[in-house]
Amino acid sequence: MMATSVMAAEPVVLENGDVRLEIDAAAGGAITRMVHKKATTDPSKAKPAERIAGVGRFFVPVVQVGEKVHVLDAVKFTVSREQTEQEWRVILRAPLDETLPGLSLERTITVWPVEAGMHVTDKYHLADGRQTLRVGTASHAAGEKWMLTQRSWFGDTQQDWARFAPAAADQVDAPTVQTPDLYWHTISQYGIGMLYRVHSPQAPCALSHRLGKAKSGPCDFQWLSAPVELAAGGEIKVASASMIDKGGREGATPAQRAVGHRFLLTLDVPKEGRTDKSADCSATFVAVIPRKLTLTISARRKSVDWKEGQDEPFEVLSKTDELSIEAGLAGVHHFQVSPQGPGLYVIKVEAFEPNGKPLTQPVEFEMVVDGKTKSSDPETRKAT
Numbered sequence: 001m002m003a004t005s006v007m008a009a010e011p012v013v014l015e016n017g018d019v020r021l022e023i024d025a026a027a028g029g030a031i032t033r034m035v036h037k038k039a040t041t042d043p044s045k046a047k048p049a050e051r052i053a054g055v056g057r058f059f060v061p062v063v064q065v066g067e068k069v070h071v072l073d074a075v076k077f078t079v080s081r082e083q084t085e086q087e088w089r090v091i092l093r094a095p096l097d098e099t100l101p102g103l104s105l106e107r108t109i110t111v112w113p114v115e116a117g118m119h120v121t122d123k124y125h126l127a128d129g130r131q132t133l134r135v136g137t138a139s140h141a142a143g144e145k146w147m148l149t150q151r152s153w154f155g156d157t158q159q160d161w162a163r164f165a166p167a168a169a170d171q172v173d174a175p176t177v178q179t180p181d182l183y184w185h186t187i188s189q190y191g192i193g194m195l196y197r198v199h200s201p202q203a204p205c206a207l208s209h210r211l212g213k214a215k216s217g218p219c220d221f222q223w224l225s226a227p228v229e230l231a232a233g234g235e236i237k238v239a240s241a242s243m244i245d246k247g248g249r250e251g252a253t254p255a256q257r258a259v260g261h262r263f264l265l266t267l268d269v270p271k272e273g274r275t276d277k278s279a280d281c282s283a284t285f286v287a288v289i290p291r292k293l294t295l296t297i298s299a300r301r302k303s304v305d306w307k308e309g310q311d312e313p314f315e316v317l318s319k320t321d322e323l324s325i326e327a328g329l330a331g332v333h334h335f336q337v338s339p340q341g342p343g344l345y346v347i348k349v350e351a352f353e354p355n356g357k358p359l360t361q362p363v364e365f366e367m368v369v370d371g372k373t374k375s376s377d378p379e380t381r382k383a384t
Helices: 254-258
Strands: 002-007 012-015 019-024 030-036 052-065 068-071 078-083 088-095 103-111 117-126 130-141 150-156 160-165 181-188 192-199 205-211 219-224 228-231 235-246 263-268 279-287 291-302 315-319 323-325 331-337 343-352 363-369
Touching: 012 088, 012 103, 019 103, 019 117, 030 235, 052 103, 052 117, 052 181, 052 192, 052 219, 117 130, 117 228, 130 235, 150 205, 150 219, 150 254, 160 205, 181 205, 181 219, 181 254, 192 254, 228 235, 235 279, 254 263, 263 343, 263 363, 279 291, 279 323, 279 343, 291 331, 315 331, 323 331
Parallel strands: none
Antiparallel strands: 002 078, 012 019, 019 030, 030 052, 052 068, 052 130, 078 088, 088 103, 103 117, 117 235, 130 219, 130 228, 150 160, 150 181, 181 192, 192 235, 205 219, 263 279, 279 331, 291 315, 291 323, 291 343, 343 363
């Protein structure tokens, strides 16, 4: 293990072969720049923007004491580094006496040697007394002149919201969610994604999301836990993990984005098909670390009329050979589905590790064949 300790005036850089992070220790320990180093096939010809996952102020600590919310973007941290064979860490420490006497914060930002992402762990300590706090983080993704759009998703394991600029420009959302596993996911115009997932110490949690007026996509996201009681000598821990990816798409469900492996699986299937023509489909998948995996594609005809009886069971259409992807670089598998008759078909894709263990929940999509179904609303035919 190697450790050093300094007061940082310049950005603190934490990087591996996949990502580069810049950290402002004098502004709340915010991550100010996130870059995917391998986001282009020919780095010598790439535009810098094609690798940027985020520029701004990300994951600034937030503490609420009583009725006052403190965004700790002016806190100055001391900085130390630790390195082992498995992890590279930047450790930030600061007293928070101006927020609450006796309160202090230790923030650890970690990357693995091969990982297109990071881990951020905040530990709040109280020296004396007893206090009820709410904790969270606040992020601001700055807009860039070259950006023509910004796509943003946020929520928990049960529900989520999608907001795209410029269509949802200047829209403010402030929902309350009931589970402690939260996420925020942005994808810029070049397909660089940033998935942030965090476990709150207490639920329900208050979320706040806003897209700026400009089409360049400035975006703000903040979350706060439910009240947590902190006693003298005690600790409140907030653990998060993020992924930076190229071409990984949005994933299929809130649960897939918020928990489990940092692995996203997205299914594209035509909303409508015909019995006399095979439907072109694809599955997109991305992981935070290099992975080998297989995909299983299944389909079944779904009953939409009680006279037809029960739904048909899923029939396996195909299984892929072993596929390989690099950290944070998406893979795509193209396949076809040939409907055997009219009706509502459910297409399912499952992703497995080489040992047969599922990587995520199955992804399903409904397709109407020959238009003979009562479920004609397109909103009922989306990936689940």
